[in-house]
Amino acid sequence: MLVVIAFIQFYKFVLFARILLSWFRVNWRSQYFYWIADVTEPILRFVRPLFPTMGGIDFSPIIAFYLLDLIIGVLARL
Numbered sequence: 001m002l003v004v005i006a007f008i009q010f011y012k013f014v015l016f017a018r019i020l021l022s023w024f025r026v027n028w029r030s031q032y033f034y035w036i037a038d039v040t041e042p043i044l045r046f047v048r049p050l051f052p053t054m055g056g057i058d059f060s061p062i063i064a065f066y067l068l069d070l071i072i073g074v075l076a077r078l
Contacts, residue, residue, distance in 0.1 A: 015040050
């Protein structure tokens with residue numbers, strides 16, 4: 001169970017890196033940045049239809065963090 005929790009924590013780190021990089025001009029087609037976008041896009045694609053963009057601000061990463069924390073909390077109690 002600890003391995004799964006550690007993997008989710010790492011995934012949250014990569015998601016946070018994507019959030020920070022979105023504030024800068026980044027070539028997302030570069031092999032390093034493409035990997036970050038490719039890994040984090042599935043959960044963001046899942047969350048975006050549930051919470052649409054408001055005022056040009058995408059709240060899907062915040063909701064994704066909450067979902068990942070919820071999963072960690074459930075797994076920690078098992």
